[in-house]
Amino acid sequence: MELKERILVKAEALFWKFGTRSITMDDISRDIGISKKTLYQHFTDKDDIVYQVILYRLDKNRENVNCRMATAHDPIEEILLASEIMRQYLAEMNPALFIDIQRHYPRAWEVCTEFKEKFLLESIRTNLKKGIEQELYRSEIDVEIMARLRVELMRVAFDTDVFPRALTGMIEVQIQLLHHFVRGILTEKGLLIYNQYVQKHQNNPAITTL
Amino acid sequence: MELKERILVKAEALFWKFGTRSITMDDISRDIGISKKTLYQHFTDKDDIVYQVILYRLDKNRENVNCRMATAHDPIEEILLASEIMRQYLAEMNPALFIDIQRHYPRAWEVCTEFKEKFLLESIRTNLKKGIEQELYRSEIDVEIMARLRVELMRVAFDTDVFPRALTGMIEVQIQLLHHFVRGILTEKGLLIYNQYVQKHQNNPAITTL
Numbered sequence: 187m188e189l190k191e192r193i194l195v196k197a198e199a200l201f202w203k204f205g206t207r208s209i210t211m212d213d214i215s216r217d218i219g220i221s222k223k224t225l226y227q228h229f230t231d232k233d234d235i236v237y238q239v240i241l242y243r244l245d246k247n248r249e250n251v252n253c254r255m256a257t258a259h260d261p262i263e264e265i266l267l268a269s270e271i272m273r274q275y276l277a278e279m280n281p282a283l284f285i286d287i288q289r290h291y292p293r294a295w296e297v298c299t300e301f302k303e304k305f306l307l308e309s310i311r312t313n314l315k316k317g318i319e320q321e322l323y324r325s326e327i328d329v330e331i332m333a334r335l336r337v338e339l340m341r342v343a344f345d346t347d348v349f350p351r352a353l354t355g356m357i358e359v360q361i362q363l364l365h366h367f368v369r370g371i372l373t374e375k376g377l378l379i380y381n382q383y384v385q386k387h388q389n390n391p392a393i394t395t396l
Numbered sequence: 397m398e399l400k401e402r403i404l405v406k407a408e409a410l411f412w413k414f415g416t417r418s419i420t421m422d423d424i425s426r427d428i429g430i431s432k433k434t435l436y437q438h439f440t441d442k443d444d445i446v447y448q449v450i451l452y453r454l455d456k457n458r459e460n461v462n463c464r465m466a467t468a469h470d471p472i473e474e475i476l477l478a479s480e481i482m483r484q485y486l487a488e489m490n491p492a493l494f495i496d497i498q499r500h501y502p503r504a505w506e507v508c509t510e511f512k513e514k515f516l517l518e519s520i521r522t523n524l525k526k527g528i529e530q531e532l533y534r535s536e537i538d539v540e541i542m543a544r545l546r547v548e549l550m551r552v553a554f555d556t557d558v559f560p561r562a563l564t565g566m567i568e569v570q571i572q573l574l575h576h577f578v579r580g581i582l583t584e585k586g587l588l589i590y591n592q593y594v595q596k597h598q599n600n601p602a603i604t605t606l
Contacts, residue, residue: 331564331572338558348548354541362541370580 190228193218194242197235206236206286233291240287240294244301247275251309261317262368262380266387268309269364272340277356281344302337310336314371322376332371339363400438403428404452407445412489416446416496443501450497450504454511457485461519471527472578472590476597478519479574482550487566491554512547520546524581532586542581549573 187195196218200209211232215225229235254271258264287294310333317323342348343359372380397405406428410419421442425435439445464481468474498505520543527533552558553569582590 327576328564328568328572331559331569332576334559334564335552335573335576338552338555342545342548342552345548349541349544354538354544358538359541362538363545366537366542366545366577366580370576 189220189224191242193220193225193228193235194239198239198243201236201239201283202280205280205282206232207290211235233293236287236291237294237297240291240297244297244305247272248301248305255309260322260379261313261320262322262372262376263383265310265313265317265368266364266383268313272306273360273364276340276344277360306337306340307333317371317376321373322379323371324373327371336367339367399430399434401452403430403435403438403445404449408449408453411446411449411493415490415493416442417500421445443503446497446501447504447507450501450507454507454515457482458511458515465519470532470589471523471530472532472582472586473593475520475523475527475578476574476593478523482516483570483574486550486554487570516547516550517543527581527586531583532589533581534583537581546577549577 193214197209197214200214200217209232211222211225214235215222218225229238251268251271254267255264258267284298287298311329314323314327314329314332318325318327318329343356343363349356349359368380369377403424407419407424410424410427419442421432421435424445425432428435439448461478461481464477465474468477494508497508521539524533524537524539524542528535528537528539553566553573559566559569578590579587
């Protein structure tokens with residue numbers, strides 16, 4: 187791993203643990219064991235590090251989701267696998283960090299928004315269109331509305347105003363929303379294939395439950 | 397209609413049209429053609445009017461939804477009819493007024509929250525439980541999660557950050573979300589009955605589309 191990537195990985199870990207605001211350029215260089223001068227050779231300031239950490243992380247996520255989806259045999263398996271991997275990412279994330287970024291790092295936040303709007307939304311649109319073509323999803327569904335619903339559901343699942351933790355387990359919410367979403371768009375032919383996947387992935391509770 | 401009710405109806409119309417903040421006790425009494433003294437005999441101040449308008453409106457809504465639901469033959473027809481009536485209410489409402497109430501009239505806002513939490517959520521829970529008992533809804537669904545999802549979807553449908561008006565028509569969003577929700581919870585037996593309703597209510601686009 188080259189130095190720049192090593193800095194990004196370490197800085198990300200510090201941000202997850204302590205938030206972006208309390209971490210200084212000093213903290214980062216000390217933690218990695220490099221001089222501040224070296225750190226500034228790669229990054230202009232902390233804003234730049236936050237921005238590049240987010241860019242790096244979302245690039246990795248995009249790559250992983252694409253890899254995982256490429257192993258799928260059809261749009262139904264694709265949506266199940268991709269949702270599972272996105273679910274894992276979101277579960278690992280610190281919501282406080284997101285709020286910090288949204289408030290104080292507009293450039294980094296723009297990257298997050300772009301990830302959602304361009305990558306997530308577009309992947310789901312493509313998936314829905316393929317599913318309709320293959321008669322696995324109902325032709326009556328509105329691709330734009332359903333794609334936006336799915337992205338919003340990823341957010342809603344973490345919204346404790348909607349799903350208070352005391353009443354509903356977070357993973358259970360994710361799983362219920364995913365399977366409810368998929369079932370809602372399936373044709374009869376799609377339902378048969380969906381049921382096969384639920385059986386096949388029996389060792390993966392996120393896919394098999396329901 | 398007794399005077400107090402007449403005041404509530406008129407005040408509500410003024411609030412819809414001009415918002416709560418710009419309307420004074422003078423405006424209300426002038427509009428109804430009564431003295432300010434008479435107005436103050438029924439309401440202590442504008443806060444009190446806003447509070448009682450909301451109380452009155454939500455009581456009426458609750459009554460109408462219950463009446464409509466009582467005509468349903470089974471949980472599926474019930475959820476279709478109730479959603480249609482709620483959709484109509486929400487469509488008529490001025491979102492700006494809601495934001496005003498949330499910010500400036502805590503007592504009235506509490507009534508709104510209670511309506512959502514106690515009446516809406518509880519009606520949906522009851523509907524889901526009945527549907528599961530009658531084997532129209534899948535027994536694997538988590539009643540608490542699905543009830544909360546349905547209430548949240550009513551809000552989301554109006555959220556232009558999620559569904560920009562330029563891309564998606566509002567009524568189309570409502571209809572898609574309702575039918576997608578219902579389809580996602582149905583058993584095979586439920587699906588047969590659902591399809592019959594979609595045919596039966598052919599003159600009602602909100603129920604038949606999809």
